[in-house]
Amino acid sequence: MKVFFVTFGCKVNTYETGCMAKTFAEKGFTVSDTAEGSDVIVINSCTVTSASDKKVRQSLRKLRHENPDSLIILTGCYPQAFEEEAKKITEADIITGTRNRSEIAGLALNALSSSSRTKEAYIQQYTGHEAFEPMSYDSNERKTRGFIKIQDGCNQFCSYCIIPFARGRIRSKPPEDIASEVTALVKNGYQEIVLVGINLAFYGAEAGLSLTDAVETVSRVEGVKRIRLGSLEPEMISGDDLLKLKNTESFCPQFHLSLQSGCDRTLKAMNRKYTTADYTRLVSSIRNIFPDAAVTTDVMVGFPGETEEDFEESMEFVRKTAFSKIHVFPYSPRSGTKAAAMPDQINSSTKSERAARMTELGHELEREFLRAQVGKTVPVLFEKENCTSFHRGYSPNYTLVKIKREPSIKSLRNSIFYVKIKESMNGFCIGEIIPAEPKG
Known part of the structure; x- marks a missing residue:
């Protein structure tokens, strides 16, 4: 079958x-x-x-x-x-x-x-008292990055989002189950573990735990070289959390902090639980503790009631924050949410125009971020080659790095080498391996 x-x-x-x-x-x-x-x-x-x-x-x-x-x-x-x-x-x-x-x-x-x-x-509806559904994935696919879902559900009820109704309330995978799943992935050759969830930053909130507890659990599994986090809600990350992550040698300093808007008036209408000032303080803390960190985000444009002035305020905040990458998407009404019934819905052409402007700003900021990587020497975990010209892989801050593929060099897949970044291009950097023993 x-x-x-x-x-x-x-x-x-x-x-x-x-x-x-x-x-x-x-x-x-x-x-x-x-x-x-x-x-x-x-x-x-x-x-x-x-x-x-x-x-x-x-x-x-x-x-x-x-x-x-x-x-x-x-x-x-x-x-x-x-x-x-x-x-x-x-x-x-x-x-x-x-x-x-x-x-x-x-x-x-x-x-x-x-x-x-x-x-x-x-179809069973959620009651709010469900436990985390036991699930495990021990794939032996020839990949370098293993994803583990450690959290499910959401309690936030942002005004535009249907997900709390689709996923129920927050619940988390027990640490011992995380350790067991990571152990199986490592045995199958995975060196990098990515922790994901519906609202990942709320991991353990219902059980007196925190996301850093999950990270520390993964770090104790022998053979894990890298730990990466999925998308995070900014209001749930504290300075103490960042210091704990800093002390975790295998942690990769890439933070995808969901923003949605750089305008406080819009954030309030979205029922987001932070202000732009809160967000700025968190980004400043991240960059103080992790000087090489990449901070990426999602930005929504054309939310109901967003004026041109609100949009420009959001643009300026994005520019000032200097994200390394932005996922831009126009607001789309979702039946069953409060935002779908809000007045002052924005027309499609205006949303498209704003999305194009924000996307171009994102490309500009990404180019600046990649230019700033030139001259650095970073460990790169190489992935399966998908062309004959380059080996490719990612640095800890998720910069895509390519090196020229020489006929005498065997496949570098699933190996970590130190690379000196020589040049930045659109979407990636070019480098060369420096003489050193492979770290994996």
Whole structure:
């Protein structure tokens, strides 16, 4: 039996797909890289915007048309947040949400063994008292970076966001389970561990723990060379946390701090829990403690009520903060959220124009950041080569570094070498390996 997976959305979804694939394999399935000929097709959905829902539905229609005999399972955030809407989708045979992912393979087996196929929905709503669902992923894929989901749920209820309804309240993976999963990944050759979550900075908040406890847990696993963090909410990171991270030798100083807007009036309307002054203090602390840190962010433009003056204020804050990279996206109304019903919705052309201006600023800041890397000597963890001209990998602050590929040099995949950065380009730097023993 074959199973094919389609994944939409964030790194957490990607991780959960990997865990589901492991469960299917344990029940006798072979994970296929194509939908054609697959007995089961699993679509792991995203619902962060209405456009995300549209992509999921389009994928469902296409897959059903091309694979009329396959069992199609729709799972993930979309059916969890919009149960009644999802139940009306005719292309899916089984619909589940974001709970009990380990049961999906069993549901598939039962359906395949049934003499008649009937549409079934298994969506359990959150009560607020759920424990962290046990999931583990010990992939032996030839990759250098292993992702581990250690946190789920969100209590923030930002006015534009549906995710608390799709993921429930905050809950965290126990430290002993983190250690066990990291140990398995290291045995399979992974040197870098990336911790991810729906609201990662809130790790352990319900149990008297903190994100630094998770980082320290990973650092104690023998063989871990690097630890990296996913996206963080700025109000949950303290100076003490930064000092603990500084004392963790394997920690990589890359901080993706979700901003959303550089205008306090807009932040308040978004129901964000910090001000631009709070954000500036945190970034200053990061750069004082980690001089080589990269600070990246997300910026939303065109939020309801955002005036041209508000947007310019956000632009100026972004420019002053000097992010190394920015993910820019125009606000998209999400049914079920407060922002969708707010007055003064911004028209599409204005949102597109503002997104283009903010994106160009982001490119300018990225070029400045990369120019500042020239002359530094940094350890680079090399990844699988994807071209004949260069070896490529990442420094601790996630600068993409390329070195010219000489015919006499074997593959550098999954090895760490010190590289002197010689030149900056658009999106990456060029360097050369300095004479030293490999660190891995």
